[in-house]
Amino acid sequence: MEERRPNIVLGGLLVLLILLAFSLLIRLERGLLGLILSVIVVIIGFYWFKEIKKAVKSGRPMKEYPLEISEEDDVISLTAQVPGPEDAVSFEVSGKKLLVRGGMGFKRVIKLPCRVKVLSSSYINGILHIKLVKEDVLKKREREQSY
Numbered sequence: 001m002e003e004r005r006p007n008i009v010l011g012g013l014l015v016l017l018i019l020l021a022f023s024l025l026i027r028l029e030r031g032l033l034g035l036i037l038s039v040i041v042v043i044i045g046f047y048w049f050k051e052i053k054k055a056v057k058s059g060r061p062m063k064e065y066p067l068e069i070s071e072e073d074d075v076i077s078l079t080a081q082v083p084g085p086e087d088a089v090s091f092e093v094s095g096k097k098l099l100v101r102g103g104m105g106f107k108r109v110i111k112l113p114c115r116v117k118v119l120s121s122s123y124i125n126g127i128l129h130i131k132l133v134k135e136d137v138l139k140k141r142e143r144e145q146s147y
Contacts, residue, residue: 010053017045067110074137076116078130082106082123089123091130100128 020041065081082089084103091100098110116132123129 010049010056013049013052017042017049020045065106065108067108069110069112071113074134075119076112076132076134078110078128078132080108080110080128081126082108082128083126086123089128091121091128093118093132098130098132 065083067080068078070077078098080100082100082102083106088103089101091098093116096112096115098112098116100106100108100110112132115135117135117138119131119133121128121130
């Protein structure tokens, strides 16, 4: 669906330009000045059509926010740059995935090597630090303590 949106926009712009050119051609009965103005409007219209087409094709590049994941024994440490104020930043662990949300509609899904539980987290100056412990290790410890 996202790939069709630029084609629909470009098609709509082309139809609009054609209608504009047609309406200006009707005004050609007014003489040479009408003809000159019509040509200028058509040239400017096609120029903007090409510029908009280029802008839609290239799109706005997504800013890449750095992410670092390290695994030490039973603990997985995650450090990520997340945009937005502290109250807009949140995260959620679901299975082997970590969903991080931030300001300005920022959303990132991070695949983890195994199921985890959150040990600690902090968000300071746009950097999110999360310490995760492997769920298997927690279950193993619980079994050892029950004996």
